[in-house]
Ligand SMILES: NC(=O)c1ccc[n+]([C@@H]2O[C@H](COP(=O)([O-])OP(=O)(O)OC[C@H]3O[C@@H](n4cnc5c(N)ncnc54)[C@H](O)[C@@H]3O)[C@@H](O)[C@H]2O)c1
């Protein structure tokens with residue numbers, strides 16, 4: 338199967354390309370509350386927009402209309418018996434910050450079956466910000482062009498109360514990322530508000546057993562904020578993606594010892610995902626032996642190792658920031 342893994346910042350999603358694809362010299366994007374893009378033998382026919390055949394539009398009462406576009410609108414010409422019999426029932430997965438960099442990696446893994454399995458059809462509900470809506474439409478188009486068999490439905494929107502409806506998974510990535518010289522703690526105010534609102538929205542409209550994974554930083558604090566704003570959902574369903582620092586510490590120890598990282602174990606990070614964190618080399622092991630027995634350079638362990646793990650993300654963030662430009 339051919340896949341398009343191009344970057345969200347590639348020319349494929351430039352306004353000019355989007356406009357050309359729409360057959361208009363200027364891209365005039367409507368601002369729908371929720372636009373639905375369907376790919377399903379089961380999907381009801383959807384209203385066509387922007388230069389697409391309008392035949393199905395007449396079949397729907399105005400009240401039932403939802404915006405959509407592209408090949409999903411016309412419903413694939415698949416016969417129901419082509420649908421794999423062993424497939425599970427459709428799972429609704431909401432992703433926020435869907436036009437951003439992290440999502441651009443994740444969405445295609447979700448759509449391909451890499452995350453939920455090759456027998457798990459998926460409906461993607463993509464939440465963007467007002468500012469990112471145009472890029473979000475580009476993301477939907479790239480998903481559309483990838484023709485993933487498991488991807489049965491894509492919807493995009495900017496209202497969490499609409500996008501999170503019936504979500505069984507909510508992968509919350511959308512947040513203001515750090516810029517050069519900015520610490521994560523400085524983002525707490527603005528990102529805290531985002532996660533308070535999204536917690537309320539999940540509480541109101543998501544599946545009662547929705548699993549929430551917070552990625553947007555500071556992710557552990559944001560997860561707590563989200564959880565506290567969703568008192569009707571099980572607290573055990575809220576998680577924060579905090580493994581990154583452990584992986585970074587493992588990687589640094591492996592590099593210094595000249596071993597592959599599977600030989601490094603028992604690594605713990607004390608403190609928050611910030612420049613005050615303490616990566617614990619005292620209890621870590623390499624090939625089952627205490628790190629200090631393998632890495633004799635105590636100065637490196639006590640100074641450079643800690644600073645590198647604390648700061649490495651800044652370096653990555655700058656590089657990725659450069660790539661975005
Ligand atoms: N936990 C981790 O391991 C980990 C790893 C990498 C990045 N991150 C965090 O993930 C977040 C996203 O990073 P990125 O590089 O994709 O940033 P990005 O700027 O490329 O994308 C963020 C997207 O979120 C959108 N957005 C902002 N507010 C929103 C809202 N209220 N609702 C929906 N969408 C909104 C923005 O418009 C943008 O498109 C950052 O907070 C970053 O620090 C976490």
Ligand SMILES: O=C(O)C[C@H](O)C(=O)O
Pocket residue numbers: 515521554581649650651653654
């Ligand atoms: O630094 C960030 O905020 C993004 C990510 O969590 C990282 O550490 O690289």
